[in-house]
Amino acid sequence: MDTILKAEELQKSYFNKKALQGVNLTIQQGKIVGLLGPNGSGKTTFLKIAAGILHPSSGTILIDGQEPGVYTKSIVSYLPDTEYFFKWMKIKDAVQYFKDFYTDFDERKAFELLEFMKLDVNSSIKSLSKGMKEKLKLTLVLARKAKLYILDEPLGGVDPTAREKILDAIINNFSGNSSMIITTHLVNDIERIFDDVAFINDGVIVLQGNAEELRQSKNKSIDELYREVFQ
Amino acid sequence: MLNLIKYEIRGKLLTILGICLTVIIGNLFLMTKVSSGGIGIPLLSTVLGIGALIVISISTLTIMSDYLYDDQGYLLFTLPQSGVSILASRLITAVIQISIVGIVSLAMFCLLDQGRTWNAMLQGATLPEMLYSILMYLWTIVSTLTFIYFCMVIGRIALKGKKIGKIGSFIIFFILSIVRNGLAFLIANFFPQIVQFDSVTTVTMNIGSTLFDVMIFGLLFMATSYLLEHKVDL
Numbered sequence: 001m002d003t004i005l006k007a008e009e010l011q012k013s014y015f016n017k018k019a020l021q022g023v024n025l026t027i028q029q030g031k032i033v034g035l036l037g038p039n040g041s042g043k044t045t046f047l048k049i050a051a052g053i054l055h056p057s058s059g060t061i062l063i064d065g066q067e068p069g070v071y072t073k074s075i076v077s078y079l080p081d082t083e084y085f086f087k088w089m090k091i092k093d094a095v096q097y098f099k100d101f102y103t104d105f106d107e108r109k110a111f112e113l114l115e116f117m118k119l120d121v122n123s124s125i126k127s128l129s130k131g132m133k134e135k136l137k138l139t140l141v142l143a144r145k146a147k148l149y150i151l152d153e154p155l156g157g158v159d160p161t162a163r164e165k166i167l168d169a170i171i172n173n174f175s176g177n178s179s180m181i182i183t184t185h186l187v188n189d190i191e192r193i194f195d196d197v198a199f200i201n202d203g204v205i206v207l208q209g210n211a212e213e214l215r216q217s218k219n220k221s222i223d224e225l226y227r228e229v230f231q
Numbered sequence: 232m233l234n235l236i237k238y239e240i241r242g243k244l245l246t247i248l249g250i251c252l253t254v255i256i257g258n259l260f261l262m263t264k265v266s267s268g269g270i271g272i273p274l275l276s277t278v279l280g281i282g283a284l285i286v287i288s289i290s291t292l293t294i295m296s297d298y299l300y301d302d303q304g305y306l307l308f309t310l311p312q313s314g315v316s317i318l319a320s321r322l323i324t325a326v327i328q329i330s331i332v333g334i335v336s337l338a339m340f341c342l343l344d345q346g347r348t349w350n351a352m353l354q355g356a357t358l359p360e361m362l363y364s365i366l367m368y369l370w371t372i373v374s375t376l377t378f379i380y381f382c383m384v385i386g387r388i389a390l391k392g393k394k395i396g397k398i399g400s401f402i403i404f405f406i407l408s409i410v411r412n413g414l415a416f417l418i419a420n421f422f423p424q425i426v427q428f429d430s431v432t433t434v435t436m437n438i439g440s441t442l443f444d445v446m447i448f449g450l451l452f453m454a455t456s457y458l459l460e461h462k463v464d465l
Contacts, residue, residue, distance in 0.1 A: 074311035
């Protein structure tokens with residue numbers, strides 16, 4: 001099986017604070033990986049490095065065999081936990097923006113997802129609620145035929161009904177040729193879709209493995225295991 | 232890169248329109264006072280035009296700072312675009328913005344002045360001199376903004392906080408300006424050879440300091456492109 005992401009001894013320091021302290025992580029093609037940890041554990045830092053918008057202090061990270069850069073950005077579809085759209089944009093402008101910049105963007109799929117999410121293409125983005133913006137971001141990210149999807153807190157700030165909708169969208173639109181890495185605090189809601197999980201604390205991976213094997217060997221759900229590791 | 236320019240212009244459209252409308256309305260108002268104003272009216276129109284150019288120039292600086300310090304950076308820096316594309320698109324966008332406002336201001340001034348100053352400027356000017364003026368206009372915008380963008384990017388990388396980064400960028404700009412101008416002065420003294428054009432006014436260009444400026448621009452452009460692509464952390 002092909003490796004889509006390989007991080008070795010990845011470190012990131014901010015002045016005297018070490019956000020990552022030698023992360024080793026491999027993601028295989030076709031897998032959905034949950035990167036789980038409490039606030040400040042280094043999850044977002046890791047994802048931002050993989051997305052190419054943060055640069056490691058030391059160590060290596062390769063995506064499809066290459067260091068983060070122009071090529072990897074063309075094959076990585078990244079959902080940040082920020083609201084990054086231009087204020088003047090309507091939903092249709094955001095769709096056009098992705099179409100203009102990403103050759104792997106599937107406009108037809110984007111409109112299908114917008115319909116599924118019940119979002120009106122003529123709506124102004126600044127008029128959308130936080131949950132609707134989250135759905136829009138996810139729509140655009142999933143409408144790409146990327147090799148690696150990076151989702152940072154895709155369920156953050158959305159109500160339980162919207163969570164289900166978002167999870168359904170993720171599952172229905174994930175293809176076996178791609179890989180996905182997801183961070184979340186809402187482990188219980190999302191653990192059913194994970195193939196592998198990695199627990200991160202203080203910038204170090206403290207436990208990782210196949211989700212089903214971990215459940216069986218520890219006789220616990222991933223959510224229970226998460227609470228045990230980070231209690 | 233064309234798409235980057237397209238979206239940048241679209242984002243600044245309201246600003247450009249607002250400034251142009253202000254210039255047009257301001258000049259129309261001045262036209263109603265022409266009969267009573269004497270030389271003061273064209274002067275006020277010039278002040279209005281310069282003010283508009285200052286505002287749009289400041290707006291071109293936010294083209295870079297918004298991406299360096301605000302969440303919009305996530306939209307730009309996750310695109311599969313090289314640092315050269317990003318920087319070149321910012322510079323081209325700035326030239327377009329400033330030119331639109333400049334042309335509107337000049338056109339309104341000419342209407343107000345009934346073309347007298349414009350005709351006087353063109354009288355005796357040859358095609359090479361006009362091309363030289365256009366080239367100098369583009370060069371001034373592009374080289375100045377490249378220098379400022381470099382300072383902004385350095386400030387962002389070296390100083391992580393938004394406020395301290397912006398203040399730091401200004402200090403870096405101040406120091407590097409002194410160094411650059413000092414070096415240009417020394418070079419101009421060491422290599423005093425000049426080129427001179429006699430036209431409406433006499434234009435003198437020191438060969439040594441001009442080559443130095445071109446070299447500095449090239450270095451700063453490549454350095455800023457590299458830093459944008461490889462060193463900026465969001």
